[in-house]
Amino acid sequence: MLTAEDKKLVQQVWEKVSGHQEDVGAETLERMFAAYPPTKTYFPHFDLHHGSDQIRGHGKKVVAALGNAIKNLDNLSQALSELSNLHAYNLRVDPPRFSSQLLAQCLQVVLAVHLGKDYTPEIHAAVDKFMSAVAAVLAEKYR
Amino acid sequence: MVHWSAEEKQLISSIWGKVNVEECGAEALARLLIVYPWTQRFFDNFGNLSSPTAIIGNPKVRAHGKKVLTSFGEAIKNLENLKATYSKLSELHCDKLHVDPENFRLLGDILIIVLSAHFGKDFSPSCQATWQKLVGVVAHALAHKYH
Numbered sequence: 421m422l423t424a425e426d427k428k429l430v431q432q433v434w435e436k437v438s439g440h441q442e443d444v445g446a447e448t449l450e451r452m453f454a455a456y457p458p459t460k461t462y463f464p465h466f467d468l469h470h471g472s473d474q475i476r477g478h479g480k481k482v483v484a485a486l487g488n489a490i491k492n493l494d495n496l497s498q499a500l501s502e503l504s505n506l507h508a509y510n511l512r513v514d515p516p517r518f519s520s521q522l523l524a525q526c527l528q529v530v531l532a533v534h535l536g537k538d539y540t541p542e543i544h545a546a547v548d549k550f551m552s553a554v555a556a557v558l559a560e561k562y563r
Numbered sequence: 564m565v566h567w568s569a570e571e572k573q574l575i576s577s578i579w580g581k582v583n584v585e586e587c588g589a590e591a592l593a594r595l596l597i598v599y600p601w602t603q604r605f606f607d608n609f610g611n612l613s614s615p616t617a618i619i620g621n622p623k624v625r626a627h628g629k630k631v632l633t634s635f636g637e638a639i640k641n642l643e644n645l646k647a648t649y650s651k652l653s654e655l656h657c658d659k660l661h662v663d664p665e666n667f668r669l670l671g672d673i674l675i676i677v678l679s680a681h682f683g684k685d686f687s688p689s690c691q692a693t694w695q696k697l698v699g700v701v702a703h704a705l706a707h708k709y710h
Contacts, residue, residue, distance in 0.1 A: 447688075454692040525672050529691055532679035539680045541615050545598040 421553055422546075427493045429546035434490050437534060441487065444530050445479025446471075451526040459522060462513055482523075489554055500557045508561035515562050520555035527551065565700050567642050574693040578678060578686070579639055587681070588632030589625040591674045593618050599669055605662060631670075638701050645704040653708035664706035671698025 422430075437444050453460050453468055466474045485503055492499035513519055528547060532539040567575075595602050597615045606612065609623040618624055634652065641648040656662045675694055679686045 451688045451691055454688040455695040525675070525695075526691075528676050529679045529686070532676045533683050533686060536680050536683055539676075541594045541597045541619065544594060544676065545615075548598050 422493060422549055425542075426546040426549055429543050430490055430493065430550045433531060433535070433539075433543050433547060434487065436538070437531065440534065441483045442476065442480050444527075444534070445481075445483035446476045447479070447530045447533075448523065448526045449475050449479045449482070451529060452522055455526065456522045459519065462511070486527075486554070490550070493550075496553055496557050497560070500554065504558050504561050507558050515559050520551065520558065524548070524551035524555070564643070565645070565696075570689075571693045571696070572642070574690050575639060575642075575697060578682065578690060578694070579636070581682075582632075582678070584632045584636060585625070585629045587674075587677055588628035588630070588635075590619075590628070591670060591677045592628030592631060593621075593624055594673045594677065595666075595670050596624065598673065602666055602669070605660065605666075632674075635674075635701065638704070639697075645700060646707050649701075649704040650708060653705050656705060657709040664702065664709060667702035667705050668699070671695075671702050674698060 450470060453463075460468060463474075463478075466472065466478070468475065485500075489496055489499055497504075507513055528544065528551075531547065532544075535543075593615075596606070596612060596618050603609075603612050606623075606627075609621060609627075611617040611621060612624075637648060638645055656664075675691060675698060678694065679691070682690075
């Protein structure tokens with residue numbers, strides 16, 4: 421699925437936002453909650469106001485997991501194995517086939533906002549493919 | 564009938580007022596064909612679509628992108644009456660063009676990413692939320708006459 425070129429582009433783009441990764445995480449989640457209110461149903465225990473510590477903290481977790489995945493693009497299944505179990509058996513978030521599209525869309529928006537013209541069609545395509553691959557791995561154990 | 568608050572209408576028009584329909588339309592359509600290459604199936608007669616560079620430079624892609632986004636502008640002028648506005652277009656996409664409505668959703672999401680890249684921080688979370696609602700409603704109206 422991911423070509424060598426795709427992997428390079430994803431790594432490049434991640435590098436471009438290193439240093440802002442926490443902001444990227446928080447903003448992605450904030451946008452997801454604003455644009456897709458049903459996603460909030462998974463966080464009844466969170467303070468979902470703008471700037472909330474819980475959103476920051478959770479955004480940081482999500483971004484760290486994606487960063488780890490990006491360091492292990494040749495072995496996504498293994499790198500995301502723990503998370504795959506967690507999503508399938510504990511969190512039971514609506515299968516990543518669907519919900520991941522929403523998170524992925526918001527991540528792409530955040531990257532586009534930060535990178536402007538540098539968010540080229542080639543990078544856009546590579547990130548889209550990467551997020552699909554992540555969703556596929558996370559969904560593996562659902563049933 | 565979809566309800567639009569005053570704030571939502573403002574968020575839509577303030578962005579739309581600054582959009583270069585030709586540039587934005589061309590870019591959105593090009594990205595659709597690049598990011599989701601299977602969508603090229605609808606454009607066999609467009610000539611060279613063999614690489615991102617070819618797609619971006621393709622004059623038919625540019626022209627069609629402009630057409631599509633111009634039509635989108637019509638939707639924005641007729642927010643209270645979308646299904647009627649798009650009735651004929653919906654029939655066309657079903658009966659003549661045979662386009663799976665899923666593609667409208669894909670294009671809508673891509674349009675939002677293009678706007679994000681152009682407007683940067685001005686494309687705030689509430690702006691995005693309103694526009695996600697708009698592209699969803701437009702896609703729905705375009706799919707409405709399918710049978």
